[in-house]
Amino acid sequence: MTCSPLPSTSSSSAPREESAKRAEQARALCLRLLTARARTRAELEAQLVKRGYPDDVSAEVLDRLTRAGLVDDEDFAEQWVRSRRVNAGKGRRALAAELRTKGVDDEVIVAALAGVDAGAERMRAEHLVRDRLRRERLGDPGDREAENKVTRRLVGMLARRGYDQSMALDVVTSELANEWERRKV
Template sequence: MQGSPEALAARAKDVCLRLLTDRARSRNELEQKLVQKGYPQSVIDEVLGRLADVGLVDDAAFAEQWVHSRHTYSGRGRRALATELRRKGIDEQTSTEALAQISSDDEYDRARELVRKKLVRVSPGDIADSADRERMMRRLVGMLARRGYQSSMSFAVVKSELADLGAEVDELAED
């Protein structure tokens, strides 16, 4: 990449600001984008340092916002969120602090909402025989697992919601 260090820094800052207008980003995400565009590491460190000094790059705030948004709107569980934060370059301590805002009760309630949303069109007649109940159980527990919920919590939520529908859940066994 050619140009004076000041010009390179100005262009790198513009790249970062454009990226930050879409959504908040971690320092690592911005750094990777600048590396990909060919900026020298000294320019990257300078620009990201200045953006951090003025509060535009803050991994702790990013992690808190990410966790809140993805849990509330995408229904992600803590395990999936921890993986996403790791991929975004957030360190373990910052990730743990951000994930602490989701209590076990919050996670259970969100899992219940997700299962209820899937069961809106299901009537007790749809799950009258045990094969149908088992299939429904596997599908719902699998959906929660893909979103990062623990299997024990997923099973408890699904079993409770199926029972609320009037299904016989005593014979359903946790795998």
């Protein structure tokens, strides 16, 4: 009794199935990452590259998530600006830098920061300085060295948060004068 060979089952569908499996794994990874917090397309793409997914699979998955509305850089940028201004007290310059590191396009950054007006930014800086001044030891009135030290510290705090240096100095000077008046009483 002779056995005839079975027909070959390895056809061109095997690579397609493997590609579909990789795409599903990439999609699952992106969904897990998006469950933790909103992310930009560039952040997700970087994670897929880091995990070794091919560019065509990454592009396909990210396009699908974008069409579904799960990846939206404009919405991400607006939420990021709103959140970081309120919670971290960040200025326009720092917010733009943060969004750039997250891979957001410059046009999207400009649009997201368009809602931040100079008056609101100044008010936020004043609030940050007032809060910090209440915890500062100012020393004796007229002690220029102590006053300069506090001024440098507060201007530095605002500069690290992305506020313009001239505006920061102006805010610190006026708030320091107000704090001296408040402590006199």
